[in-house]
Amino acid sequence: MDKAKKFFFLGYESSLMILIDLMDFIGGSFNLFYASFLALFRRPFYFKLLIEQCYILGVKSSSIVFITALSTGMVMSLQFGFGLERFGGKLYVPKVVGLSIMRELGPVLSCLMIAARVGAGIAAEIGSMNVTQQIDAIRALGTDPIKRLVIPRVLALLIMTPLLTVFADLVGIFGGMFISNAELFIHPDFYYHEAILSLKTSDFLVGILKTSFFGLVIALTGCYYGMNTQGGTQGVGQSTTKSVVTSSLLIVVSDFVMTKLFWIFERK
Amino acid sequence: MREKVEKKPLIEIRGIHKRFGNKIVHRGIDLDVYPGEVLALMGGSGCGKSVLLRMIVGLEKPDRGTIKFNGQHIETLSEDELVPIRKKIAYVFQYGALFDSFSVEENLAYPLREHTALNEHQIHNKVTTTLDKLGLRGSEKLYPSGLSGGMQRRVGVARSIIMNPEVILYDEPTTGLDPFNTQQILKIMLHLKQTGATSVLVTHDMHAIFSVTDRVAFLKDGQILALGTRDEIKNSPIREVSSFIHGESY
Numbered sequence A: 001m002d003k004a005k006k007f008f009f010l011g012y013e014s015s016l017m018i019l020i021d022l023m024d025f026i027g028g029s030f031n032l033f034y035a036s037f038l039a040l041f042r043r044p045f046y047f048k049l050l051i052e053q054c055y056i057l058g059v060k061s062s063s064i065v066f067i068t069a070l071s072t073g074m075v076m077s078l079q080f081g082f083g084l085e086r087f088g089g090k091l092y093v094p095k096v097v098g099l100s101i102m103r104e105l106g107p108v109l110s111c112l113m114i115a116a117r118v119g120a121g122i123a124a125e126i127g128s129m130n131v132t133q134q135i136d137a138i139r140a141l142g143t144d145p146i147k148r149l150v151i152p153r154v155l156a157l158l159i160m161t162p163l164l165t166v167f168a169d170l171v172g173i174f175g176g177m178f179i180s181n182a183e184l185f186i187h188p189d190f191y192y193h194e195a196i197l198s199l200k201t202s203d204f205l206v207g208i209l210k211t212s213f214f215g216l217v218i219a220l221t222g223c224y225y226g227m228n229t230q231g232g233t234q235g236v237g238q239s240t241t242k243s244v245v246t247s248s249l250l251i252v253v254s255d256f257v258m259t260k261l262f263w264i265f266e267r268k
Numbered sequence B: 001m002r003e004k005v006e007k008k009p010l011i012e013i014r015g016i017h018k019r020f021g022n023k024i025v026h027r028g029i030d031l032d033v034y035p036g037e038v039l040a041l042m043g044g045s046g047c048g049k050s051v052l053l054r055m056i057v058g059l060e061k062p063d064r065g066t067i068k069f070n071g072q073h074i075e076t077l078s079e080d081e082l083v084p085i086r087k088k089i090a091y092v093f094q095y096g097a098l099f100d101s102f103s104v105e106e107n108l109a110y111p112l113r114e115h116t117a118l119n120e121h122q123i124h125n126k127v128t129t130t131l132d133k134l135g136l137r138g139s140e141k142l143y144p145s146g147l148s149g150g151m152q153r154r155v156g157v158a159r160s161i162i163m164n165p166e167v168i169l170y171d172e173p174t175t176g177l178d179p180f181n182t183q184q185i186l187k188i189m190l191h192l193k194q195t196g197a198t199s200v201l202v203t204h205d206m207h208a209i210f211s212v213t214d215r216v217a218f219l220k221d222g223q224i225l226a227l228g229t230r231d232e233i234k235n236s237p238i239r240e241v242s243s244f245i246h247g248e249s250y
Helices: A002-040 A047-085 A090-131 A134-140 A145-183 A188-195 A201-227 A232-267 B002-006 B049-056 B079-088 B104-115 B120-133 B149-161 B179-194 B206-212 B230-234 B239-245
Strands: B011-020 B023-033 B038-043 B064-069 B089-092 B167-171 B198-202 B215-220 B223-229
Touching (some): A002 A145, A002 A201, A047 A145, A090 A145, A090 A188, A090 A201, A090 A232, A134 A145, A134 B079, A134 B089, A145 A188, A145 A201, A201 A232, B011 B049, B023 B049, B023 B064, B038 B049, B038 B206, B049 B064, B049 B089, B049 B167, B049 B198, B079 B089, B089 B149, B104 B120, B104 B149, B120 B149, B149 B179, B179 B198, B179 B206, B215 B230, B223 B230, B223 B239, B230 B239
Parallel strands (some): B038 B215, B089 B167, B167 B198
Antiparallel strands (some): B011 B023, B011 B064, B215 B223
């Protein structure tokens, strides 16, 4: 009985801690978003830092986005090819691959990879600066850490994630085309016609709108955990892990919510 | 001492209370810092010396009480409103807190680029002159990771004083340094004192306290237990103060 009670209270305590952490994160990240939004319109503006972050967070992520998108397109093509062949629907592969990459897999998988690479990087960099008092130094020297650290990263990801997603869409569809031709003997002209020309503008826009939100989530989560890092190198590690886990979960969950919302609007 | 008392204080601290969770750090601190003096804050670890120093520059807010700089309340100011104050009050961090992605030159140029209209040539000249003064010539292109602890502290001091502040706050500037580097830091502090800068120093280093300071405040249990000239504190009849100075338990 005692063991059962202990187990119950342990579970209760850890659930409570998770809930408190979650509330902390929601409140803190909203505050950070609000403070960043207000600071965005005040001088000075750090354009050089924005360009630098676009390069570090965006351009340098293009290789992992390329590999992810290419592999996804190829796998999708193979799986649908073998699956649909049983029902005589092999010729639908280009449409299915194009649509699923453009609306879903391109944006989500690219952003999950960006969250892993960039979200971790942001949390680790800002977290290290926090525990070594560099953020205090920024403030003590009369400058604003939100303007110098948060805004350039948020804006850079807002700009770069949609661009990377367009790149991922194209690479993914190309990967699908390559495998369809090599393994399923679907001619590239037919694939191109079916995959690209049958897509609507709304399919493209849905993906782009989603990634803008995912970019915001990745940047804010990384910055929030970085700015709230405590306890030396161990704290930096914990912030990095929390940042990647939280932003990945938020991407997956918000993807469902946004898909449902877009679906409602598009049906109207 | 009398001369100082007659002067108007540059920094006025009144009734400061501060707690972090269950830990009460300050229980009503009153303290004045006069122009041109070097005041040391002394006391055991965790007695709130550094927190008080951080409050003076607005890095920490008191729960209750007021802090005035040149008659202006600091505790009520927002981060934006604190900017002009922070140009006048420099903070020297315990381990330098240098930006590790910047070279020494970029670290020193940072406040100049942010707050002045100097061109790059003028900034370079000012950085070189400041590094010369602190015996750091030739380290311009080095990064903090390539500097010794003593050099990092001196670069930290250089970055703090490059804007010619009225007040310099030192947070344990000699802790963990070898005797040579400690002496170098003390020389810099004495030089700045001669130029008329006001300084507040947090330290456990008795040699530093008794060689560069004018007055000393001893903190215990969140309050100021003793305040006086360095000689008065050195010969204090208060048991806790004399025990602390002589490294005995109290």
